[in-house]
Amino acid sequence: MxxxxxxxxxxxxxxxxxxxxxxxxxxxxxxxxxxxxxxxxxxxxxxxxxxxxxxxxxxxxxxxxxxxxxxxxxxxxxxxxxxxxxxxxxxxxxxxxxxxxxxxxxRHPHIYADVQANDEEAVKANWEKIKLKEKGNISVLGGVPKSLPALIKSMRIQEKARGVGFDWDNKDQVWAKVEEEMQEFKQEEEAGNHEKATEEFGDVLFSLINYARFKNINPEEALEKTNRKFIKRFQYLEEASKKEGKQLGDMTLKEMDVYWEAAKKLK
The missing domain is CATH 1.10.287.1080 (MazG-like)
Incomplete structure (x- = not known):
């Protein structure tokens, strides 16, 4: 060493x-x-x-x-x-x-041995190859835990596939795939084929996660930020309407939207 x-x-x-x-x-x-x-x-x-x-x-x-x-x-x-x-x-x-x-x-032969890895992608590729050899997995994807939440599992699957060179060349190709999958989902949904539409919706999500990876966006973090933003705005809607003596169940969507727009202006 x-x-x-x-x-x-x-x-x-x-x-x-x-x-x-x-x-x-x-x-x-x-x-x-x-x-x-x-x-x-x-x-x-x-x-x-x-x-x-x-x-x-x-x-x-x-x-x-x-x-x-x-x-x-x-x-x-x-x-x-x-x-x-x-x-x-x-x-x-x-x-x-x-x-x-x-x-x-x-797993860091570029530090402790004589392997060259001059950027993050090279390090990741080495890591996955060494891991595959260590564990003796038949599949590159064999190390992805089955019980991982689906969104995170998609990220790990795509990262591992990229580690052995199975990936798109650029983000434009990935976005074209997103649009293709969205169109296929729309066709199945309009045809009333719920089972097929569900499958296509999964493809849309998978391709969006793939695009996020190319844009260096963590989709888990992005979705969680949106969740928290929605919670904050909805709770404002609840509190503000209650102060004015209103009940959400008795309000129209148009009335609730007034509070929602006000919540969007808050930091």
Whole structure:
């Protein structure tokens, strides 16, 4: 392995001491706390998922103090899983950390070996090829988790296909595909073929996600921003109309639209 020089971290000792403190507390909780003693790898899985979404919320809100808090919660879970696995003689936290270190070194041959990668695309391509070789997957797409939300899964599928060279040449080709898929959806929808229209609508979404990738837009982030914008405006509509003694269920769409337009002017 090629030797890589890094700047010394003046706070490294402090960081190691903090991690050691967490490991010690985890050991104490597992030995002394009735709730912690009762937990299994399976029982805290749903809690980990919840903590991950809470971290995502903090990131989207740009609240770094909340990000710090949520990272701590997730770090606790990671240490918890490793502690329980250690009890079963399966692996421990050192195995986990060494495993990810080995993987990072192996997947960055442009840093730790003599492979050339002068831009982000080359790094991604190398990563996918090495990953495919490591896992022995029959398909390039074999590493995409089946349970991923559909939008994120589409992004990962397209990224992996691009990693082995299966991709459009430019954004104009992709947009032409978007327009083609929209036309096909419209034809099936107008024909009253619901099942086929549903399939074509999926194609429209997939091609739009593809176009977003070419424009360096994260569709998950873009959609979430729109969700939050809609919520903010709709809640203004609710509050403003209520102050004037109106009920949404009794209002016409035209009346509600007055408040909606007012909400759009707010920052």
């Amino acid at each position: 090629k030797e890589v020089s890094v700047y010394p971290d003046s706070n490294r000792k402090k960081k190691l001491e903090a991690f050691d403190r967490l490991l010690t507390i985890m050991d104490q909780l597992r030995m002394l706390c009735p709730w912690d003693q009762k937990q299994t790898i399976e029982s805290i899985r749903h809690l980990t998922i919840e903590e991950t979404f809470e971290l995502s919320d903090a990131i989207l809100e740009g609240d770094l103090q909340e990000v710090k808090k949520e990272l701590g919660d997730i770090m606790l879970h990671l240490v918890f899983y490793a502690r329980m696995a250690d009890e079963q003689k399966a692996f421990d936290i050192a195995d986990v950390l060494n495993g990810i270190c080995d993987k990072l070194i192996n």
